[in-house]
Every structure is written in structure tokens, then in C-alpha cells.
Amino acid sequence: MNFSTPVIYGSTLALLLCSSAMAAVSPEEAARLGTTLTPLGGEKAGNADGSIPAWTGGLPKDAGAVDSAGFLADPFANERALFTITAQNVEQYKGRLSPGQIGMFKRYPDYTMNVYPTHRSVNVPPAIVEAARKNALNTRLVAGGNGLENFTKAYPFPIPKDGLEVIWNHITRYRGDSMKRQMVQIVPDVRGVGTPVTYDHQYVLRESLADYDPAKPSNVLFYNKQTVIAPARLAGNVELVHETLDQVKEPRQAWIYNAGQRRVRRAPQVAYDGPAASTDGQRVVDNYDMFNGAPDRYDWQLVGKQELYIPYNSYKLDSPTLKYADITKAGHIDQGLARYELHRVWHVVATLKPGQRHVYAKRDFYIDEDSWQAAVIDHYDGRNTLWRVAEAHQQSYYNHQVPFYTAETLNDMISGRYLVLGLKNEEKRNYQFDVKALEGEFTPNALRQSGVR
Template identity: 70%
Template sequence: MKTTTLAWRVGALALSLLASSVMAAVPPADAARLGTTLTPMGAEQAGNAAGTIPAWAPLAKNAGAVDAKGFLADPYASEKPLFTITAQNLEAYKDKLSPGQYAMFKRYPDSYRMPVYPSHRGATVPDAVFAAIRQNALKSRLVAGGNGLEDFQTAVPFPIPRNGLEVIWNHITRYRGGSVKRQVNQATPQQNGSYSLVSFEDQFVFRDQMKDFDPANPGNVLFYFKQSVTAPARLAGTVLLVHETLDQVREPREAWVYNAGQRRVRRAPQVAYDGPGTAADGLRTADNLDMFNGAPDRYDWKLLGKQEMYIAEDSYKLDSPSLKYDDILKAGHLNQDLTRYELRRVWHVVATLKEGQRHIYAKRDFYFDEDTWQAAVIDHYDGRGQLWRVAEAHAQDYYNVQVPWYTLEVLYDLQSGRYLALGMKNEEKSAYDFGFKASTADFSAAALRQDGVR
């Protein structure tokens, strides 16, 4: 399927900017569009001409109730689907689906569906983050052939992107609350729907949220990530620690694993690129986490522009603490009756493996929500050029803390008929805990052993 391109996808200004050096920040006159014709994050302020995509209208922090466990009420709970896409009416909506989404209907014609609801554009972040993004527009630059950043602060270095590398950097650095603790679950259902859960305790802190962060000497670390396996018993006590760097070519990410059985801390260079994902039964790579993470150096990135597309947004129903994991996980795919799709504008970027580089994915088609810079859908192709896996992010706005992020990430394997679901917290004692403080000592290899208590 050819990508449908909107007439406004790349204007004359963007074309002229593409001809300039990728090292240059945007001129002040262009940055002045942020907060006027563009949102402070860089999206189109206005809706579309058809009225099917509204203007940006950020959600208030009190848009809904927050329960005792931290779960958010659905501000759109009373809405009903406008229509549902099925295998029977699929062709009428093909131009607003990715090839991977289209393939899901062909793979599961009797059960896969997309309920499409009214679109809302409520994503927002704190004012201080918007201010940092505006400064980034004026100052941030790609370095090391596009594999690193300079003059970058907080989030989203390129709100007015001119090439695919800038868009992927917006996703990698996007605002996720600064810091978060969470208890989440991963499942890899068999073709018949049977599954076992793997439970994780995650800690995730961006560098400027560290107690000992020095703005005058920020260093090359972008964020710190620690992941402890808490179940099943045979894996419990294993801990992964990652220091994510801005320039992973000059200074590769540092990773360590504490193995509870051996009671040893080891370097983990395999936690990158297409190294195996943790306890994922071979269904995801290390760089599939968060839809995509890590160094972009193995691919050529081509920006194709914007298009309208149905993506999974405002997924509060799917995050409800009234659900059990059995309600969500079904044979072949999620329980699509719990999902919510909206028509949105997305940036389309194609990543093609560079000659001489190695990765199990020879090509990836990325579709990024314009309001958040989050990857919404990624189609993955194998070395034969065959569509292999389809990644889909079910997103929500954590409006009480002004954080756009994911409810659940899913990676469908079209060839095996299996999938991986990561991020479920419905049955946990608490939802995400944003804003905790830590120091670099808490994320040192020396401190790793004490976290791996079985």
C-alpha cells in the first residue's frame, strides 16, 4: 500500500530547510510559530479541513478523578464509537491505515477490529518543558553524523523537524515525566491465547531529575533505567541497569545485569539493537522497548511527511483497574473491544538498514503522533522485504501530571501468530509514580547487587 500524503505534508519552507545542513537549528522566525500556528510541541494547532481532527485543546490536570491507587478516570467514558473497522469494510479505510495495520485484518479476519471514536487532542506537558522545547528549537543540533545531540535540554530537541533523524530524536528524548517508578507486566501469548506473566519493577529517571545533576556539566547520559524481575520465581531477582547515552556511537550505552542465580553482576553489551528483549520468548529485540530506543546509527532515516491515520489513543478503558489481564489478552491479539482508535495526524519516517550494518529488521516504517512525538505504529520488515512484525502503542494522557505516555505496547508477529504485550498494570496495587528523586549512586553498578534480592 502506498502512503497517502496530505497536500500540506511538506511545504516550500520545509523543502528549503532540507537543503540546508542538518547541523543547523531553526531560525527565530520559524521558532516563533511555536505557540501560534504550531503547538508548543510543534504540532499543527488547527484541526483538519474536514473537521474530523480537532484543534489542539490540552486537557486540564483535573480532567478526571484519580482513584486511591493512582488510576485515572476516563474523561471520554460516555462516548460511543463513530464506526468500527472490520475485515468486511476494510477497503474503505485502507488509505488511513499502515500496511501492518491492514495486514492484521487479513491475518485475523474474524476477530480483529478497530473501534473508531471521536478524536481529541489533549496531550500537554508542564510549561517549563514547553519553554525548554522552544529553546531547543533555536539551539539544539545533531552531532556525530546525527548520532548525538548538543545544546539540548529536557525534551524534544527538534519541534520543527527537517529530516527523519530529527523526528526519531524527538521520540527518544520526549517528555515522560522526568522520573517514574512502575510495576508492569509482560505477556507473550501462544496461538491459543494461553500465557504466563513476567512482572517488572521499573525505575526510569532523566538526568536533569537527578539530585546531583550539574547543568553546567551535564555529561553524555540521557537517562538511567533499572528493571527488576519480580515474577515468575525462576526469573525473580534478575536486575537490568542501563545508562542511556546521548551519543551511543562515541560512548555506547552502559548496561549491567545482576543474575540472581549466580549472584553476580555482569556487563550486558547485548542490551542494544537486536539483542534479545528481557524474558520476551524471542518476540522482541532490545530496541523494541518503548516502541524504539537506542542509537539510530544502523539505519538511514527518511522523512516522508505527514498523513492522517487511525491510531490507538486515549486508552483509558484499556488501563482500567476493573479489568483482569485475562480480559485483555486473547488469542492472536488484544481484546479489541477494549481499545480506542482516533483519527490523528502522524509523521511518517522510513528507516532502512545501512549497507554493511546488521539487524534482524531490514526496514522499519514509523508513524509518530504529531502531538507527542511518540511512535504510535511501527511496521517491521525482515531481510527478504516481507512484513514481519507490527508494533502498536495504546497511549493515554496522564493528565494529572501532564505526561503523554503509553498504556500498553503490543508487538504482533504476523508470521508466528503470536504477540508480546508490555505495560499492563490493571491488577497492580498502584499505577505509575511520577516525580521521585534519585542520585547517580542509586543507579551505579555497585548498587545493583542489593536490588537483586530473591
């Protein structure tokens, strides 16, 4: 398959071309969810040659054992790679790789991709399936596409009509009603050595708060709080975000507590291409979670759907037997720990609007059809030069029916450095889902207490 002419599957193309960008789908279209489409809108059938199987319900909740720290057993641990892509044979596979992925082989002669059998492991709770169905019928874009109305929980557009709707599916995708985790970010030097920055991270949907009041007007979609645990020089610093549904009408609200100064301050720079803390300049704010925040600075073109080798079912990379030094190597993570599979993705091109500013003039998004998670994003500078390549190593937390990431990587093709975010191999506490939280825990007044050294 030629990368420059991605394949459109089924009747999706006709749907994309004939539907209004501002309207919800018809009951007849929505009836495809759970029949010809998965409950979240992916193509239920496999591909023509069977290398992508049909979706049959995803991994069950008892797909593997869970250890005392919450680490999941790898359901596919006994599988062997089908083949390995290397710098020597990459031309053979370039039709199923993004330009950025191909660039990694050119930049690093030792770079490899081990490709395994494809497993469509994504599964979500029944309440999220129902939310996606209701959203398909009722959710609409407002404010020029920069906000949502009649939206519930996750996946506003399971049958998308344009690139902006696809991006909204990523932004609002299901990550659990609430979640707590300890995670690590590392920016290795040219030798592959870096100091882990450990965060205590908490996320909660507003409507999942223990004291949620549906009668209380609010534009908040979710609350996000990160407290630095280590190293000691950064410990106690806290970042709090109120993520809004319409960030143009009501911009994201963010605060930072500096433990050294014992001071809380507003942080308007925590948005768009503001510098991300503790990253040595290796990412900007909206690189977090592959992409986050308001989409208003870009035009979003839906190119179509295609087959791509993407990181998937990354349980090996998440193993608690690994040390962070086993993962971070010179130039990139140890690719022998990464697992790639062939999946269908939505290809969306984001081009900076005239008169807007951002360090990335163009971004190519490749978004997994089953989870709506961004799997690969290629970033270009103002000269249209490939600058950074992001990959998200997908993992389904099958015991809670939550698709999420094992880790995100962001490789700088110019400097040769990279960042890896989300690792937890050496942490004592894994993900905790459905954690009850109160709205008062996510106020500026609560920051000082949560950030005490």
C-alpha cells in the same frame, strides 16, 4: 486519501526541503511554536473536514478522578464509537491505515478497530514547553546525526527538517522528569494464555537527579532500571541502562544482575537487535518503547505527514477492573478494549544501511504529531516481507501532564504470536512521577542490593 501519497500540512514541506539538517531553526520559524503550531510543534489547526479538531491546550490536570492506586478516570467513558473497521470493510478505510494495520485484518478475520471521536489530549508542563522552544533555537545534530548538542530535557526538534530529527523527538520525548511504575509483560501462546512477567521500573533524566551536578561532564541522557518481581524463577534479576546522548561516541552502558548467580556483568547485548529477556524471542531490545537506542544503523527518510487511525486515549484498556486474562486473547489483545482515533502522524521510513546488520531491514514509523510518540511501526525482514506490527496505546497522565503509553503490542505476522508490554491493571501501584533519586542508585554496585530476592 491515498496511503501511498501522504498529505503534507501547511508550510511544513517547504521547511523540510529548504533547511539544513544540521542547523537549528531561525527565530522566525521558532515563533510558530504556540501560534500556528502547538508548543511541541504539531499543527494547531484541525483538518479540512473537522474530523481532527484544533489543539486547544490538551486535557487539564483535573480532567478526571484519580483513585487510591493512581488509576485515572476515563474522561471519554460516555462516548460511543463512530464506526468499527472489520475484515469485511477494511478496504473502505485503507487510506488511513498502515500496511501493517491492514495486514492484521487479513491475518485475523475477527480483528476489529473501534474508531472514536478524536481528542487532542496531550499537554506538558510549562518547563517542557520552554525547553522545546529553546531546543528549536539551539539544538543541533552532531556525529553524523547520532548525537545532540545544546539539548535540554525533551523534544530537540519541534520543527523537524528530516526523518532523523523526528526520530530524535521520539527518543527524547517527555515521560516525566522521573518515574516509577510496576508493569507487566505477557507473551501469550496460540490460545492467548501467557504468564505475566512483572517489573519494577524506574526512569530518571540525569538533570532531574536530586544530586545533579551540571558542572560534572556526562554523556548520559537518562537512567533506566528494571527489576523483575515475578514469576519466582526470574524474581530479583535486574537490568540497568545508562542511555547516552551520543551512542556511537559512547555506546549505551548496560549491566545485568542475575539473582541466581548473585553476579553483576556488563551487557553489551542490550542494544539494537540483541535478544530481549523473557520474551520467548518475540522482540529484540530496540523494540522496547516502540524504538529506543542509537539510530546509526539506518537511513531515515521523512515521507511526510498523513492522517492515520491510531490507538489513543486508551483509558478503557487501563481499567483496574480488568484482569490480564481479559486482555490477552488468541492472536491479539481484545480489540473491544482498544480505542482508535484519527490523528496526524509523521511517516518516517528507516532502511538498513549497506554493511550494517539488524533483523529488521526496514521499519515504517508513524509518529503522533502532538506527543512525538511512535504510534505504529511496521517491521520488514530482509526479503521485504511484513514481519511484525507494533502499536502503542496512548494515554495522557493528565494529573501530571505526561503523555505516555497504556501498553505496547508487537504482533508477529508470520508466527501468529504477539507480545504486550506495559500493562498494570492488576498491580497495586500505578505510575509515580517526580520521584527523587540519587545518581548512586543507578550504579553497578547498587544492582546487587536492588536485586535481592
